[in-house]
Amino acid sequence: MHRVNLHVSATHGAARTGTATTARGTYETPLFMPVGTRGAIKYLSAADYDRLGAEIVLGNTYHLMLRPGADLIERFGGLGSFTGWDGVTLTDSGGFQVFSLDPKVDDDGVTFKSTYDGSSHRFTPEIAVAVQQQLGADIQMVLDVCPPLPSPPEVIRLAVERTHAWAQRAKAAHTRQDQALFGIVQGGVSPTMRAESAQRTVDIGFDGYGIGGLSVGESRDEMLPALAAVIEHLPADQPRYLMGVGDPASLIEAVALGVDQFDCVMQTRLGRHGTALTSTGRFQAKAARNAELDEPLDELCPCEVCARHSRGYIRHLLQVGEPTASRLLSIHNVAWTFDLMRRMRAAITDGSFDTLRREVLDVWA
Structure with a gap:
């Protein structure tokens, strides 16, 4: 057994x-x-x-x-x-x-x-x-x-x-x-x-x-x-x-x-260095273009960070060396990966896995 x-x-x-x-x-x-x-x-x-x-x-x-x-x-x-x-x-x-x-x-x-x-x-x-x-x-x-x-x-x-x-x-x-x-x-x-x-x-x-x-x-x-x-x-x-x-x-x-x-360890390592995993690929949160953006890291992500915080705010935290930025990005990256696995489980069950695979590889391959 x-x-x-x-x-x-x-x-x-x-x-x-x-x-x-x-x-x-x-x-x-x-x-x-x-x-x-x-x-x-x-x-x-x-x-x-x-x-x-x-x-x-x-x-x-x-x-x-x-x-x-x-x-x-x-x-x-x-x-x-x-x-x-x-x-x-x-x-x-x-x-x-x-x-x-x-x-x-x-x-x-x-x-x-x-x-x-x-x-x-x-x-x-x-x-x-x-x-x-x-x-x-x-x-x-x-x-x-x-x-x-x-x-x-x-x-x-x-x-x-x-x-x-x-x-x-x-x-x-x-x-x-x-x-x-x-x-x-x-x-x-x-x-x-x-x-x-x-x-x-x-x-x-x-x-x-x-x-x-x-x-x-x-x-x-x-x-x-x-x-x-x-x-x-x-x-x-x-x-x-x-x-x-x-x-x-x-x-x-x-x-x-x-x-x-x-x-x-990639999810939290990227988070500590200011990078988010998103449905459109890696997102560099510290980039200057994010300073005034009042939108989440990933509009398709259901995590608590995307529900509450803007790109502009997280970019500010990174700029001033506030450790909260690393925490928020790490939470997002782990939650985003959990959601990807949930979507895989659902797609295998309902027969749409090939479609999901193409979507992911189109962005990440």
Whole structure:
């Protein structure tokens, strides 16, 4: 019995919508999951998550194990209790952050330095599982090897082999029955290696499947065939999670291939730097031409920011360095992405997904 089961309620080609059931509760797919790296989505609180309609919020294992520490979060009753969030939580393994720090990698694990104080730390598949069991998220991810792209074939091959061996060890180490464990597929942009990695990961048997190592430097034209090669080998009744992807064109193209859930820091990163996602593309809110505009960021957006605030006001806040601007733009970008996912679910159900896909790609591709 899987700890996460996906009931597909409608399909349109390979695109699908449904309901996934976890030990804590359910979530609707396809789904966008905002990232609360250090225990919060930047500029937002758990009350904001509720109001915006978030269903899953991520935490970052690497950062949380360093500050405030997994022991402390465990004493608070786990990540959800610690942050005041009652919805579903997911922790990544920390592997992506670790591998961005030029660590020392061997067959057993990885040694890396803290970004906070330079102290040395060791991660193995077993340690990553143990730390995430302490963090207590509803879904945890195995430790994988995430090579940059482009990388030589031998580097991709070694990443596939180590990811597979580490996944076997992670499954053997995982003991929490109330916490799902997702495997991760690697393989660069090679459809052959992607298919092999997917089959080997499914053979181990997990509660859901992450697709890692994409959107790390390759083009969308390179990403999509590799993604399609993975999807073909993943179970139909379990979630498929494309990790670290959040731009609108990639979201809708991946949903068209059969992906169920996504995460990305892009929405709030853009917001902090004065950029809004809109139905007509990226909008630079700080531009001088917005100074006297008494219209919302996006007239088609149903979010609270667009209902209340003008482009002129938000541009003013950015000009004077008022942090409220970053908060408002971040709320808008997360809400706008949630609404895009809602529209995808509705379009799959009513058979208009191809039309929506063309509309999105016309703006964002």
